[in-house]
Amino acid sequence: MPERPANIINVADVPEERSLPGVYEAPWKPLTPATTRPGALGVNQVRLPKGRTTSPFHYHLREDEAFFILSGRGVLRYGDALYDVGPGDCISCPAGTGVGHQLANPYDEDLVYLAIGPDDPHEVCVYPDSDKVMVRALKQVGYLHRAPYLDGEPEQPKIFAMIAARERSETSGGR
Template identity: 60%
Template sequence: MSKPSHVVNIDQVEAVDYREGEGWGGSYQPLTPALDALPGRLGANLTRLPPGRAGCPFHSHAREDEIFYVLSGRVVLRLGDSLQEIGPGDCISCPAGTGVAHQIANPFDQDLVYLGIGVNDPHEVCVYPDSGKVLVRHLKQVGRLESAPYYDGEPARPGIFDLLERQQALPRK
């Protein structure tokens, strides 16, 4: 079993396409396979976002800081309630835990190319304010939450007592 290389050359990294429909996604090249193999480690991708596409839905992170460094092209950054045009040499910091959502879109006529840097936290929780969705990575689920009282759906008699009675009823060896 071979270990991931600690040095990669961008010319030898296959692009991963993550397009969805007419307006979402682009492609990325994972630059840190030695770190990507270990959950919760810092990682970097070279991302290409074609004209007329947004990288992902407007979202905020509970645990993962993100950094985007623009190499070429232009981008519109949506950060909270503001929109700002960003270009080559600009670095965007999106700290986790602030509740401030962010999104990158390319409404321009040339590809946007940027480095995306962040942690792939296996316990990340993302909130998507535009759609009301929540991602819980540990559960491998994206969905919508609904409020419920704390004990809603729980049995009148806690199940632990049934388990205890069954265990005590078993003959001891």
């Protein structure tokens, strides 16, 4: 039998990783290591212990997200409602709806599920409970405040100084 290529792995061979601390710490296994290009579909197996959630309540502007429950029980917060979830349930969280989602485990048994979604380099994620916004392309999470469109812009846009400098350079022969 030939050696397996990198795009075939067994979940038992993947070490658990940990990301966020405290109530957000939930071990996960990246099951699609060969899928490394931006925008590619990814699958993680998440093990959510009692009293934990994997992320703050949020919604995506560009990335659809789906969860498939393998074992255990949990609670899905979807918008303003709570739903019990368990083995065999598939949860779809489409992008662009403005409806937030969050999974939590208040039960004694670990909740184990597959988290499935793309890794869009231009994703924007909104956190309604804290009013934060994540802009992946800027590698920033923070707070937005309203401002007039031209707030902070110079009276004379820089482009006009650049045009003038280019014209001076052209008339002096590029010297």
